Each structure stands twice: as structure tokens, then as C-alpha cells.
Amino acid sequence: MSLQDKKMLDMKIFQKLINLEEYKNSEFVLVYVSSSIEVDTHKIIEYSFKINKRVLAPRCIPDTNLMEFCEISSFDDLESGAFGIMEPKDKCERIQSFASNSCCIVPALAYDKKGYRLGFGKGFYDRFLDKYKGQKIGLCYSSCMTDRLPYDVLDKTVNCVVTDHDIITF
Secondary structure, X not given: OOHHHHHHHHHHHHHHHHOOHHHHOOOEEEEOOOOOOOOOOHHHHHHHHHOOOEEEEEEEOOOOOOEEEEEEOOHHHEEXXXXXXXXXXXXXXXXXXXXXXXXXXXXXXXXXXXXXXXXXXXXXXXXXXXXOOOEEXXXXXXXXXXXXXXXXXXXXXXXXXXXXXXXXXX
């Protein structure tokens, strides 16, 4: 898609997300820092700072397929980390327990109609989501939704997916 089309679709997803009760009622927002091929999260992060939500970004733990979430208060708290992804700097506080009214924005290349996702294949999010008890919200372009993706017992679903067309709840 063109950059202009992507920006328009990202804005539609952003508007739907910030009006979602699960987001509005959250104390913590666990959110990935998007790359150029993912649904943009920079506006979500900026908005979350503005309305005084606690923003947590993932950081990969070296030599494992695990990640931790660390609190950030600005984009200055980020640096290039594993796989060239922007991650919290070492000085950022690692948060190990989350309020029940937290929400985790889960990245994916695609989602299916059951809430399973196609990620990047390392299982970082599935391992994290296995123990996470808050709301799990996927972001996806409607053109990247599909009827069914392959999955196994280790794969975790989200509670809903926000697309540029609608919000799909599971």
C-alpha cells in the first residue's frame, strides 16, 4: 500500500482503539514500538502519554526468546535493540506485574477470525501472553485479516482485533 493509504488506515485504527473501553479503562498500556511494515503505534504511544497512562514497551532478553516490559515516559527512553526494533533503554524500570485493567497491544502481520496471529516466528509474545491476564488487543489492517491461520497449542489468541473497518471480538 502507498504511504498515504497506510497513514489513513493507521489513523482509522488509532481512532477505533482509543474509543475502545478496554483501552480507555486501562491503567497500563503495553505496546510495541512499530516498524514501518506494522500498524503504526507511535500515535497510540503519544496519546497514551498525553492522557497519563502508564506506557510499557517490550524489551527482548538477550540469548532467550523471552521479553520483558519496561515503563517509558517519552520516545527518548527508546533505543535500537534486538532485531533493530526500538526498545526501552536499560535505565527504564522493568514492570513484572500488571493491573487487571491493563491492555496489551499485540503486533502481527495478520490475524484470523479466531484471534490467532501470524507473528515473526520467534514466539516472544506467545510466551508472554501465556501468563498475562489483562486485555489482549490486536491491531491489523482489514486486508491482512484471513479466515484461518495455522496454529498450535503454544499459540495464544487476543480478546479482540481492531482493524480499519471494524472491531472483531472473540
